[in-house]
Amino acid sequence: MTNAVAAITALADPTRRKIFERIAAHPSAVGALADGLPVSRPAVSQHLRVLKDAGLVDDEAQGTRRIYRVRQEGLADVRAYLDQFWDQSLAAFRDLAESEDA
Amino acid sequence: MPEPLSVRQSLIVRTSPERAFSVFTERIGDWWRLADMHIGEQPPITAIVEPRVGGRWFERAADGTECPWGHVRVWEPPHRLVLSWEISADWRPDPTATSEVEVRFAAEDGATRIDFEHRGIESLTLRDQLAGGWPGLLQAFAKTTTDEE
Numbered sequence: 001m002t003n004a005v006a007a008i009t010a011l012a013d014p015t016r017r018k019i020f021e022r023i024a025a026h027p028s029a030v031g032a033l034a035d036g037l038p039v040s041r042p043a044v045s046q047h048l049r050v051l052k053d054a055g056l057v058d059d060e061a062q063g064t065r066r067i068y069r070v071r072q073e074g075l076a077d078v079r080a081y082l083d084q085f086w087d088q089s090l091a092a093f094r095d096l097a098e099s100e101d102a
Numbered sequence: 103m104p105e106p107l108s109v110r111q112s113l114i115v116r117t118s119p120e121r122a123f124s125v126f127t128e129r130i131g132d133w134w135r136l137a138d139m140h141i142g143e144q145p146p147i148t149a150i151v152e153p154r155v156g157g158r159w160f161e162r163a164a165d166g167t168e169c170p171w172g173h174v175r176v177w178e179p180p181h182r183l184v185l186s187w188e189i190s191a192d193w194r195p196d197p198t199a200t201s202e203v204e205v206r207f208a209a210e211d212g213a214t215r216i217d218f219e220h221r222g223i224e225s226l227t228l229r230d231q232l233a234g235g236w237p238g239l240l241q242a243f244a245k246t247t248t249d250e251e
Contacts, residue, residue, distance in 0.1 A: 011224055014198075020224060024107065075107065075224060082109045082220055085139070090218060093133040094115045097125040 007075055010054035015039055016047045020070070023057055027069035108221040115214045119207040122214040123180035126205060127151040136161065141193045142169035151185070153177065159185055170195055175202060182206050187220065200225040 011017045019033055030048065034041040048068055051057045056074035059066040115122050125133070131148030140146045146161035146169070157174040176184035183205045190196040201222035208215045 017225060024224070078223055079109055082223060083111070086109060086111055086218065086220060089133070089135060089139075090111055090113055090216070092135060093126060094113055094216075096129060096133040097115045097117050097122050 006054040007056055007078055010050050010056060013047070013050075015043075016050060019044065019047050020051055020056060023051075023068050024070045027067050029062075029065040029067055031065070033068075107224050108219050109223060111216075111218045113216050113218075114210065115216055117214060119180040119209050119214045122207050122216065123183070126207075127153060127179075127183065130159070139193070140169070141171070141189055141195055142167060153179075170197075172202075176204075180207055187222075 011020060015037070018037065022028060022033060022036065030041060030044055033048075034044045037044065039047075048057065048059070051068075052059065054074070055071055057068050058071050059068045061067075117125075128151075130151055134149045136146050136149065140161050142161055142163055144163040144165065144167060147164050149159070149161045149171075151157070151159040152174060155174055155177045157177070158170055159172055159174065160168045160170045162168050170188060172186035172188040174183070175186055176182055185203045186199075187201045187203055188195060188197050188199050190199060201220060204219045204221070206217040208217070
């Protein structure tokens with residue numbers, strides 16, 4: 001679960017979450033991300049480092065820039081937790097819906 | 103790529119969409135695992151979905167205290183229901199959370215196919231992380247894991 005905690009903690013910051021959502025929509029370089037946000041480029045770099053340390057994004061050199069993209073595995077533990085939660089909850093719902101007294 | 107940011111499930115329930123929808127919403131206090139999954143200080147005795155767009159869904163304790171879970175965004179009985187999930191990953195009220203739950207009910211071979219999605223899960227945060235850790239998520243996860251074994 002350490003991955004889930006690191007991921008959730010990294011995304012607790014609203015600016016960082018916004019950066020993550022932009023990268024999720026389009027793999028991007030630092031400059032493009034900073035242009036669209038009221039945050040300085042060094043601040044964006046700082047946020048990207050936290051997202052990368054949490055395993056949520058990866059970067060790749062493309063010419064002189066680094067392109068950031070979402071790591072598919074990054075939110076895997078969060079998803080696993082929710083998946084299990086809903087699986088059990090929906091099973092309980094189904095049992096009641098199929099029972100005589102529903 | 104919205105896919106990785108959602109949890110999806112599908113199941114068949116042997117009843118009509120009308121009854122499935124009404125059990126899901128009117129009887130949520132009976133099927134929700136209230137003992138494990140609640141966000142108020144006191145254990146709730148029931149949960150309620152108000153049957154209209156803009157209505158609330160919430161838990162209610164024995165003394166009448168209500169603790170909000172979110173709001174009804176789409177109310178289309180018996181086909182579709184969308185609820186906002188205003189709950190943090192450590193099970194506390196979080197009105198800033200932007201994830202949502204969509205449930206679709208479709209008649210299929212005399213039963214009901216339920217397509218469920220909890221999307222926007224990247225917005226789940228830990229409300230109390232600065233105040234002392236993230237016990238809720240871990241405890242809840244450990245509990246559900248243990249329960250399965």
